[in-house]
Amino acid sequence: MRFILPFVGICTACLPSAIVAQEAAPSGVPHGQVAIGAGVAPEYDGSSDVRAIPFVLADIRWQGINFEFRGLRARADLVSDPRFAIGPVIGARLDRSGVDGPVGLLPEIDAAIEAGAFIGYRFGGDRLGQGSLLLDLTAVHDVSNTHKGLLATASASYAAVRKPNTFVTVDVQTTWANADYTRTYFGVPAGEAVRSGLDAYRPGSGIRDVGAGLSAGYYFDRHFGVIARAGATYLVGDIADSPVTELGSRWQPLGGVTLSYRF
Structure with a gap:
């Protein structure tokens, strides 16, 4: 069984800022929280099988910048503002290899x-953020010449x-994903249709999926706690009609349980 580190795409705000525990943190000293555990994710995009995965989340604030890590994707909030966030994103999308069938x-x-x-922008909420609504838009482009695609994700x-x-x-x-992705x-080139036994298929750009999730955490003391995540996306549009998806599943689950440490 291969192991991967997934990007928790629908968990952008699943970790609360460690505001209470870190209110007295000395200036210039990194503070935040790191959570490591285990979970499950689809074997590949469109698969009906799942695989065991390490499950990693982290938020670390240092020198006025908030660094967020979600599996294989990281981003940095460059604006020291409790409401507004903006910054760069970089991450990896793993290979599809060694697949059966x-x-x-x-x-x-x-x-x-x-x-x-x-x-991103956060609306409402009290001092700790309860009752707040965070709207977030992320756009990434392949810079490795693998799929040459563009994806844009809107979340609340x-x-x-x-x-x-x-x-x-x-x-x-x-x-949303463009046709290159x-x-x-999810495409089946005409030259590969006979060898694979799948119908040739050439999808276009459009909405890739819709999804939802629930994240919950509890700290036993000042430093240690547990964080759990359960969610799924549902493939739609041209991607849902792909032979790759038809052999697999439109439902793409992702979940895990971690041990968290805040500092």
Whole structure:
């Protein structure tokens, strides 16, 4: 079984800022939280099988910049503002190789490096953020010449519970992808149709998926706690009609449980 580190795409705001524990943190000293555990994710885009994965989340604030890590994707909020956030994003999309069945007879796909930017704004909420609504838009482009595609994700996260040692966040999201991405991961070139036994298929650009999730965490003391995440996306549009998806599933689950440390 291969292991991967996924990007938690619908968990942009699943970690609360460690505001209570870090109110007295000395200036210039990094502070935040890191969560490491295990979870499950689809074997590949459109697969009905899941694989075991390491599950990694982190928020670290240093020198006025908030660094966020979600699996293989990282971003930096360059604006020291409790409401507004903007900055660069970089991450990896792993390869599709060693797959069983007809999909495994299609050309293998190398790992891709994607880079771009995000912008977000938080509405409402009390001092700890409870009751706040975070709207976020992220756009990334392949810079590794693997799929040459562009993806844009819009998400909304609501902080239903945000206490010093407890939080619950619910979120929804949708992703648009251009034709370069969809044809790389969900297309079946005419020259590969006979060898794989799949119908030739050439998808276009459009909405890739819609999804929702729930994140919850509890800290036992000042430093240690647990964070859990459960969510799924549902493939739509041309991607949903792909032979790759028809052999797999339109439902793409992602979840995990971590041990968290805040400092």
